[in-house]
Amino acid sequence: MIKIENLFYKEKENFILKGINIAVEENECFALLGPNGAGKTTLIEIIVSILKPTEGKVEFFGKRFEEIKEKVGVVFENPPLFYYAKVKEIINYLINIYSLKKDKIDNVKELMKILELEKIGNREIRKLSKGEKKKLSILIALMNDPEILILDEPTSGLDPFVRKKLWELIKSKERTIIFSTHIWEEAKEYADKIAFINEGEILGIGSPSDFISSKFIKLEDVFLYLKKGNEST
Amino acid sequence: MFFFILKKEMKALKIILKGSILETKFFIREKQAFFFGVVFPVFLFTLFGFIWESPEYLKFLITGVIGMTVSTDAFFGVGPIIRTYYDYGLLKFLKILPFNPIYQFINIFISRIYASFISLFFLLLIGILIFKMKFIIIEILFYLAGIIIGILLFGFFGLWLSFLFKRGERSIFNFLYFLMLFISATFYPLEIMPPFLQKFAYLSPLTHLNLFLRGNFYSLIFLLFFTFLFLFLSSISFKKMELKR
Numbered sequence: 001m002i003k004i005e006n007l008f009y010k011e012k013e014n015f016i017l018k019g020i021n022i023a024v025e026e027n028e029c030f031a032l033l034g035p036n037g038a039g040k041t042t043l044i045e046i047i048v049s050i051l052k053p054t055e056g057k058v059e060f061f062g063k064r065f066e067e068i069k070e071k072v073g074v075v076f077e078n079p080p081l082f083y084y085a086k087v088k089e090i091i092n093y094l095i096n097i098y099s100l101k102k103d104k105i106d107n108v109k110e111l112m113k114i115l116e117l118e119k120i121g122n123r124e125i126r127k128l129s130k131g132e133k134k135k136l137s138i139l140i141a142l143m144n145d146p147e148i149l150i151l152d153e154p155t156s157g158l159d160p161f162v163r164k165k166l167w168e169l170i171k172s173k174e175r176t177i178i179f180s181t182h183i184w185e186e187a188k189e190y191a192d193k194i195a196f197i198n199e200g201e202i203l204g205i206g207s208p209s210d211f212i213s214s215k216f217i218k219l220e221d222v223f224l225y226l227k228k229g230n231e232s233t
Numbered sequence: 234m235f236f237f238i239l240k241k242e243m244k245a246l247k248i249i250l251k252g253s254i255l256e257t258k259f260f261i262r263e264k265q266a267f268f269f270g271v272v273f274p275v276f277l278f279t280l281f282g283f284i285w286e287s288p289e290y291l292k293f294l295i296t297g298v299i300g301m302t303v304s305t306d307a308f309f310g311v312g313p314i315i316r317t318y319y320d321y322g323l324l325k326f327l328k329i330l331p332f333n334p335i336y337q338f339i340n341i342f343i344s345r346i347y348a349s350f351i352s353l354f355f356l357l358l359i360g361i362l363i364f365k366m367k368f369i370i371i372e373i374l375f376y377l378a379g380i381i382i383g384i385l386l387f388g389f390f391g392l393w394l395s396f397l398f399k400r401g402e403r404s405i406f407n408f409l410y411f412l413m414l415f416i417s418a419t420f421y422p423l424e425i426m427p428p429f430l431q432k433f434a435y436l437s438p439l440t441h442l443n444l445f446l447r448g449n450f451y452s453l454i455f456l457l458f459f460t461f462l463f464l465f466l467s468s469i470s471f472k473k474m475e476l477k478r
Contacts, residue, residue, distance in 0.1 A: 045325070048328075048329055049328065050325050050328055050329075069329060069330075069331055070331040072329070074329040076322075076325060076326070078322070079326070080321055080322035080323045080324075080325050080326045081323070081326060082255075082259070082323070083321075084258075084259035084262050084263060085255065085258075085259065089255060089258070093251055093252070093255055094330075096247065096251050097247070097248060097251070097330065097331060097332065098331065099244075124262070144331075
């Protein structure tokens with residue numbers, strides 16, 4: 001289980017996260033759904049140890065991120081990569097670093113085909129489009145066949161067709177997944193559980209079916225409902 | 234236990250070997266870095282060599298050009314690059330990879346050593362083929378050792394300044410560098426400089442690097458002192474900064 005306990009994050013005088021508690025079961029796909037500026041990226045960056053929380057802790061099956069990072073694939077919203085590297089160079093470098101065996105290398109080649117990265121193998125990363133960088137970032141996250149995936153807006157900036165293909169790829173194997181999105185349909189379709197996050201607080205957690213009701217036509221309806229509920233308690 | 238440690242060390246070695254070659258490729262691909270790191274020193278040596286043909290001066294000149302190349306490669310090519318990694322969030326990417334990001338910094342240092350070795354190779358080649366210079370093994374060893382120590386020293390120096398000054402304040406880099414270049418016996422001996430400037434010259438780490446390249450072994454003490462000083466200062470300023478979000 002991935003446990004996020006009583007997480008606070010303060011930047012200057014403002015609390016970006018205010019007491020986040022989340023438990024993600026093994027092989028569960030968990031969505032962090034919220035508008036821009038809700039604190040999703042901050043939460044993801046704390047989960048993968050980029051930022052240190054002001055208070056609280058994150059545990060991956062009882063361990064710290066640093067102890068199991070070989071088993072975790074991560075995708076950032078704006079993937080930072082080596083700008084002067086060519087696509088093939090960075091892939092080969094990471095194949096070496098991960099010491100991938102032949103079957104996994106074949107898998108990487110297959111992923112390159114699916115993600116249409118073969119054609120741009122000799123192009124420098126700084127010359128790639130945002131979508132191409134995102135695809136490369138997803139390939140890097142998947143290349144070691146990780147048991148856990150942490151994805152920050154994994155499909156933002158991609159067209160619906162590619163988005164669908166990527167999700168098929170991500171969910172092709174049982175994995176524990178935490179992903180952030182601001183797209184209600186994406187969370188509804190792919191997540192087993194959704195946490196609605198706004199202004200650094202969790203407004204509610206439930207399965208998509210809990211929120212699919214005739215009352216909620218738009219994402220805003222769910223937010224208003226949860227917000228009212230939180231204010232009255 | 235022993236084999237576990239050995240496996241870990243071997244992995245670190247692999248990361249450094251592969252990563253430093255990759256970083257050297259980036260360096261060669263960056264036209265400006267390649268020009269100032271390899272093409273310009275070779276051009277300068279050839280030009281000055283033809284103007285002043287004296288064999289004594291040519292030996293003086295080649296060591297000055299090596300000192301200049303090493304300090305340029307490291308001063309501008311290590312700290313500012315690591316700072317760019319930081320500014321563009323590349324450290325985030327490094328932090329999720331299965332190795333300590335510090336290895337990537339080591340790779341940058343090593344890639345600059347490779348680049349200076351490439352430059353040294355061409356300088357020696359021109360010296361031997363065009364100017365009929367002769368080099369003994371001990372001289373070459375001083376050049377190689379000087380490159381390694383010089384890259385570390387000026388790398389940490391540049392790293393410290395990169396974290397001390399914002400990107401817009403980088404003119405301080407150029408000012409400091411040219412000041413060092415002109416007072417550090419790079420192109421002319423210290424003895425022809427005014428006495429008060431000669432005193433200042435010994436405050437410049439480049440003076441000690443040039444002296445070392447010319448076979449003054451005692452300069453190593455000053456080089457090590459400056460290296461550890463800048464390592465200390467750069468690690469303090471690095472720790473002070475939070476990772477950019």
